[in-house]
Amino acid sequence: MSGWFVGSSMGFVTGGAGYNAAWVFGPLGAFIGWLVSSKMEQGSNAVKNNDPAEHDGYGNDQEAVGPSAELGDRGIKFFQEVLWSVVVLLATVWNFHIDLLEKVGALPTFVRQPLLFPGMCIAVSLVFPPFFIVYFLAWVAASTFNICEETNYRATIK
Incomplete structure (x- = not known):
């Protein structure tokens, strides 16, 4: 929807x-x-009814053991997997950007002068403001894959 x-x-x-x-x-x-x-x-x-042994009768829960703990671990693992997928997707967007710079022949200039990356971001953001957020998030995601001058600022996604 x-x-x-x-x-x-x-x-x-x-x-x-x-x-x-x-x-x-x-x-x-x-x-x-x-x-x-x-x-x-x-x-x-996989979740059964709450186990009364998990409660001490005074409203204080004891250490989570059993199915509810498994559900919590599964929820955290699911959240981590979704977050990792978003990071990989944004790093792929960054690599697409690097491919475009390479196709137009501007990548060597950007590699020699890395401050052109934020400069381009600001210049494009003046015309299309949401670009700043996407570009910044893509840069952060690509940074997790150790972008550097040796890789021509391309994220090596594993």
């Missing part, structure tokens, strides 16, 4: 025709929602 909502205010043009982005983001959002709900259902099937 959120894919339709977000996509309804966007669009893309290709091959001389324009399309509403809701046709892309709607099914994509539905698929992601289905994946998340199926993961949650698998987790809820």
